[in-house]
Amino acid sequence: MNSTARGVDPYALDKRDIARSFSRAAKSYDSVAELQRQVGTALLALLPADFQPARTLDLGSGTGYFSACLSNRFGGQTLALDIAPGMLEYARRQRPMADLHWICADAERLPLAPGSQDLVFSCLALQWCEGLEIALKEVARTLAPGGLFALATLLPGTLHELEQAWRGVDDAVHVNRFIPAPEVQRTVSASGLQCVQTVQRRWVMHYPDTAALLHALRALGANNVNAGRPHGLGGRHKLAALSQGYERLRERDGLPATYQVYLTLLQRVEPAETL
Numbered sequence: 682m683n684s685t686a687r688g689v690d691p692y693a694l695d696k697r698d699i700a701r702s703f704s705r706a707a708k709s710y711d712s713v714a715e716l717q718r719q720v721g722t723a724l725l726a727l728l729p730a731d732f733q734p735a736r737t738l739d740l741g742s743g744t745g746y747f748s749a750c751l752s753n754r755f756g757g758q759t760l761a762l763d764i765a766p767g768m769l770e771y772a773r774r775q776r777p778m779a780d781l782h783w784i785c786a787d788a789e790r791l792p793l794a795p796g797s798q799d800l801v802f803s804c805l806a807l808q809w810c811e812g813l814e815i816a817l818k819e820v821a822r823t824l825a826p827g828g829l830f831a832l833a834t835l836l837p838g839t840l841h842e843l844e845q846a847w848r849g850v851d852d853a854v855h856v857n858r859f860i861p862a863p864e865v866q867r868t869v870s871a872s873g874l875q876c877v878q879t880v881q882r883r884w885v886m887h888y889p890d891t892a893a894l895l896h897a898l899r900a901l902g903a904n905n906v907n908a909g910r911p912h913g914l915g916g917r918h919k920l921a922a923l924s925q926g927y928e929r930l931r932e933r934d935g936l937p938a939t940y941q942v943y944l945t946l947l948q949r950v951e952p953a954e955t956l
Contacts, residue, residue, distance in 0.1 A: 704902075714744075721747045723944060724802070737758070738801045741763055742761035745783075752780055757780065760793075763785065763786075790819070798823050799824075803820075805834065805835065814868045827950070834859075834942070834943050835943070836862055846891075879943070883942070
């Protein structure tokens, strides 16, 4: 009997699994994080050139790559917050900076005072939350009036080639579910944050073979953490069938892996006083 038949959401996320997966991937993450660096650079480009926050939060900081970028660019105090203790331990050793402070916490329960941050930056992290609306309300609570929130998250269509190839093998859940753009927009509106700018972009990464793609996903810690996931990859025969199905999608540069990304710049605006 599968998890759906038992009434369990096969796409439900287990945060303990997420924290363990990313903790294990800390040492290998940077070696395969080209997409994350490209998306984060595009997200930084949304920030106004004259914006100078004194207090910055990197939400879902991972190995601290963009935490260091933010600290170098803006100075002041930068907080690097992540749910994975292994990531933070690795980041602290790799990027020992005086104004960079590390916090192990959940994005849906930020241990920060209201109005304490001028900028919150989050690159490809909030798709791991159980409820995006909770995380956005926490960010809105944490931002100072006029503060900015730069957010990049994944949309449906991400890794659709991998999902398609797996469908020819079995009916288990192999790719995480992502929130559609209209739902993200509704959640943003409900949070009280005001949209300054939104961009939807598609990145396509290429790999020499299926094994290289699966290795990269494991090295990132971006494993399938849904409740309906199969345990293990399914053995040699399933992997061979997966590779055979994926080969039908091969392009000139290799096997494609598409990432649909939603980038947005939001602002906390105080409501106008009524007479």
